[in-house]
Amino acid sequence: xxxxxxxxxxxxxxxxxxxxAGCQSPDAGYDSPVAPIEETQFIDSPPLNWSISxxxxxxxxxxxxxxxxxxxxxxxxxxxxxxxxxxYSCFDGENWSFETVDGDFGVGVFASLAIDADGWAHIAYYxxxxxxxxxxxxxxxxxxxxxVAEADADTDRTLPFFGNGGAPFIALDADQAPHISFYDxxxxxxxxxxLHGEEWVFEVIDSTxxxxxxxxxxxxxxxxxxxxxxxxxxxxxxxxxxxxxxxxTAIVDDDGQVGKFASIAVDSKNYAHIAYYxIGKTRLKYAxxxxxxxxxxxxxxxxxxxxxxxxxLALDSRDQPHIAYYxxxxxxxxxxxxxxxxxxxxxxxxxxERDLVGLGTTIALxxxxxxxxxxxxxxxxxxxxxxxxxxxxxxxxxVFQSTRVGEMTSLAVDSQDRVHLIYENDSQDELRYALKExxxxxxxxxxxxxxxxxxxxxxxxxxxxxxxxxWGLPSIKYARQTAEGDWLxxxxxxxxxxxxxxxxxxxxxxxxxxxxxxxxDWLQYDLKYATIKNNRWETKVVDRLGDVGGYTSxxxxxxxxxxxxxxxxxxxxxxxxxxxxxRWHTRTLDDVGVVELYPSLARTAxxxxxxxxxxDNGNSLRVAHLDGQQWTIETIDRGGYYFKATxLALDSKGxxxxxxxxxxxxxxxxxxxxxxxxxxxxxxxxxNYGMGASLGLDSEDRPHISFQDVxxxxxxxxxxxx
Numbered sequence: 224x225x226x227x228x229x230x231x232x233x234x235x236x237x238x239x240x241x242x243x244a245g246c247q248s249p250d251a252g253y254d255s256p257v258a259p260i261e262e263t264q265f266i267d268s269p270p271l272n273w274s275i276s277x278x279x280x281x282x283x284x285x286x287x288x289x290x291x292x293x294x295x296x297x298x299x300x301x302x303x304x305x306x307x308x309x310x311y312s313c314f315d316g317e318n319w320s321f322e323t324v325d326g327d328f329g330v331g332v333f334a335s336l337a338i339d340a341d342g343w344a345h346i347a348y349y350x351x352x353x354x355x356x357x358x359x360x361x362x363x364x365x366x367x368x369x370x371v372a373e374a375d376a377d378t379d380r381t382l383p384f385f386g387n388g389g390a391p392f393i394a395l396d397a398d399q400a401p402h403i404s405f406y407d408x409x410x411x412x413x414x415x416x417x418l419h420g421e422e423w424v425f426e427v428i429d430s431t432x433x434x435x436x437x438x439x440x441x442x443x444x445x446x447x448x449x450x451x452x453x454x455x456x457x458x459x460x461x462x463x464x465x466x467x468x469x470x471x472t473a474i475v476d477d478d479g480q481v482g483k484f485a486s487i488a489v490d491s492k493n494y495a496h497i498a499y500y501x502i503g504k505t506r507l508k509y510a511x512x513x514x515x516x517x518x519x520x521x522x523x524x525x526x527x528x529x530x531x532x533x534x535x536l537a538l539d540s541r542d543q544p545h546i547a548y549y550x551x552x553x554x555x556x557x558x559x560x561x562x563x564x565x566x567x568x569x570x571x572x573x574x575x576e577r578d579l580v581g582l583g584t585t586i587a588l589x590x591x592x593x594x595x596x597x598x599x600x601x602x603x604x605x606x607x608x609x610x611x612x613x614x615x616x617x618x619x620x621x622v623f624q625s626t627r628v629g630e631m632t633s634l635a636v637d638s639q640d641r642v643h644l645i646y647e648n649d650s651q652d653e654l655r656y657a658l659k660e661x662x663x664x665x666x667x668x669x670x671x672x673x674x675x676x677x678x679x680x681x682x683x684x685x686x687x688x689x690x691x692x693x694w695g696l697p698s699i700k701y702a703r704q705t706a707e708g709d710w711l712x713x714x715x716x717x718x719x720x721x722x723x724x725x726x727x728x729x730x731x732x733x734x735x736x737x738x739x740x741x742x743x744d745w746l747q748y749d750l751k752y753a754t755i756k757n758n759r760w761e762t763k764v765v766d767r768l769g770d771v772g773g774y775t776s777x778x779x780x781x782x783x784x785x786x787x788x789x790x791x792x793x794x795x796x797x798x799x800x801x802x803x804x805x806r807w808h809t810r811t812l813d814d815v816g817v818v819e820l821y822p823s824l825a826r827t828a829x830x831x832x833x834x835x836x837x838x839d840n841g842n843s844l845r846v847a848h849l850d851g852q853q854w855t856i857e858t859i860d861r862g863g864y865y866f867k868a869t870x871l872a873l874d875s876k877g878x879x880x881x882x883x884x885x886x887x888x889x890x891x892x893x894x895x896x897x898x899x900x901x902x903x904x905x906x907x908x909x910x911n912y913g914m915g916a917s918l919g920l921d922s923e924d925r926p927h928i929s930f931q932d933v934x935x936x937x938x939x940x941x942x943x944x945x
């Protein structure tokens with residue numbers, strides 16, 4: 224029996240529809256309309272009892288002070304430095320000692336050192352956590368610590384530096400009493416503190432706004448104090464001295480933008496010598512005049528651009544100036560210029576070639592006029608000292624190795640409520656792994672390789688074994704732990720075009736623990752996706768329209784079809800990409816502006832999607848929700864500055880919990896949705912916590928968070944009390 228043509232037509236339509244339906248993911252709906260952004264409902268929630276632990280806390284320094292290198296004797300240099308704590312090191316001819324002077328967290332930055340006639344150290348330094356100036360004095364019984372100046376009650380703690388004690392410089396008078404010039408961040412002026420007995424006495428040197436953001440202090444033969452400093456408001460070099468009427472000030476150089484990194488010394492004839500940086504012309508300059516005079520002779524000492532930052536001046540036994548400075552010409556360098564028989568002689572002390580060498584350069588001379596140089600080797604995260612022989616040869620000493628960890632973390636909680644996390648140690652080129660089991664933390668190494676561990680993403684298999692993706696020179700890597708505890712690391716993608724393929728990785732595990740990975744190809748500016756098929760990695764370009772693919776996050780549906788959230792660097796949008804069958808689809812979800820987006824996706828058991836991300840040029844934290852019919856977007860926090868990162872997890876009821884870092888207010892925030900609205904609170908009450916935050920929930924919906932102490936660069940962990 225022949226079929227009627229019309230029947231054949233309808234049967235073909237039915238077959239086509241069935242084929243098309245089979246290609247559709249059961250959770251497709253990502254292209255649903257977006258409702259207007261809702262007015263978020265917030266609730267008052269009882270305060271959470273947070274328990275915060277410091278998991279990995281290596282010694283760390285970042286910003287060196289002025290005058291942090293001094294000599295106890297010829298051949299015996301000492302340095303003061305810090306950031307997480309205050310440290311003091313001295314060289315005995317063979318080795319450098321290492322001593323923690325102040326164990327408080329967040330102290331030691333901008334340390335300035337003086338050594339008295341008995342060889343005891345005096346250190347002025349800044350407390351970043353509390354915004355105050357501190358002083359440490361060494362003696363036969365150890366160290367005595369004092370708070371010199373507190374922050375004002377109404378200090379603005381959202382500023383990078385606040386309170387009192389900015390950029391202190393310490394010097395001793397003829398009676399070995401300490402005096403400190405420092406910047407008052409609250410009042411924006413230059414102040415002077417002197418220790419009389421056990422009491423500090425304060426004077427204002429210059430109340431001009433912005434005066435003294437960096438300063439240098441010296442004494443003349445009569446015991447008078449002299450200060451050279453940069454006035455930031457007018458961008459001029461100024462000079463101040465004490466007389467019977469108090470402090471007198473004068474402008475030394477106002478030719479353009481001048482005066483940064485001012486360094487002063489007073490010679491035996493009471494002449495003031497000042498080395499400083501000409502910001503506008505990017506040159507090293509030198510000024511000299513009889514002390515307490517307003518007219519200086521000024522000379523430009525270098526003729527190349529980018530020469531003269533971190534100028535540091537010392538006078539030898541013949542009152543001749545010696546100056547160390549940073550030079551950024553065909554690489555980074557420490558240079559040394561001195562005056563001999565009326566001529567200036569310039570020579571190279573250290574070079575970085577491809578490394579960054581020379582920030583925070585300072586100089587000191589011993590009684591034999593032998594120069595010593597200290598500086599930061601940024602690429603190796605080291606404080607170094609150079610000793611110059613009489614023949615002009617240089618010997619390098621490594622004083623201190625700084626280590627920073629935890630800026631990027633990823634955490635997961637397994638079926639036994641054990642906590643797994645991976646984190647980057649970028650100082651030692653390591654990706655580290657930590658496991659909390661029975662209340663104890665165990666640490667191990669995933670990989671040590673050049674620049675490894677960037678943008679890690681951790682997921683657990685059905686048998687609770689950790690798998691992770693991350694970037695390591697030159698491309699994206701995949702690591703998995705065996706049942707025996709060993710880590711196996713493979714390349715996801717390698718090609719001959721250079722590095723930077725595989726940033727912003729995100730990992731999801733599908734059926735049989737098959738990995739699915741989203742990442743950014745920085746060479747081609749594309750969003751990419753990779754998975755294993757037939758025991759080989761298969762990679763695909765998902766979106767190549769413009770510069771796309773930053774800050775990715777990936778989840779899978781019940782059919783292991785991926786959904787990816789990512790940033791469009793060209794149009795400044797939050798975008799989504801999803802796969803139906805073999806075809807990729809994309810859409811824009813929100814116009815977010817210039818942000819570190821850091822989206823975090825999660826999917827409920829019934830296919831609903833939650834997505835946290837940063838929007839509004841970094842000024843808002845939002846959560847998007849797809850219920851299968853439409854997207855709704857809520858702003859759950861605003862008024863801060865949000866970046867690196869957000870992390871979202873769903874509780875046993877399918878409700879979202881989010882952690883994120885508010886860099887403006889220096890807090891780690893935790894938000895969760897209830898039936899009545901959002902509850903938002905801060906995890907930390909002080910310090911600067913939260914960068915790189917990652918969240919997991921246990922079987923009782925208790926939050927577990929890994930993150931970084933931003934000041935101390937330590938790996939931190941927080942959970943609520945049981």
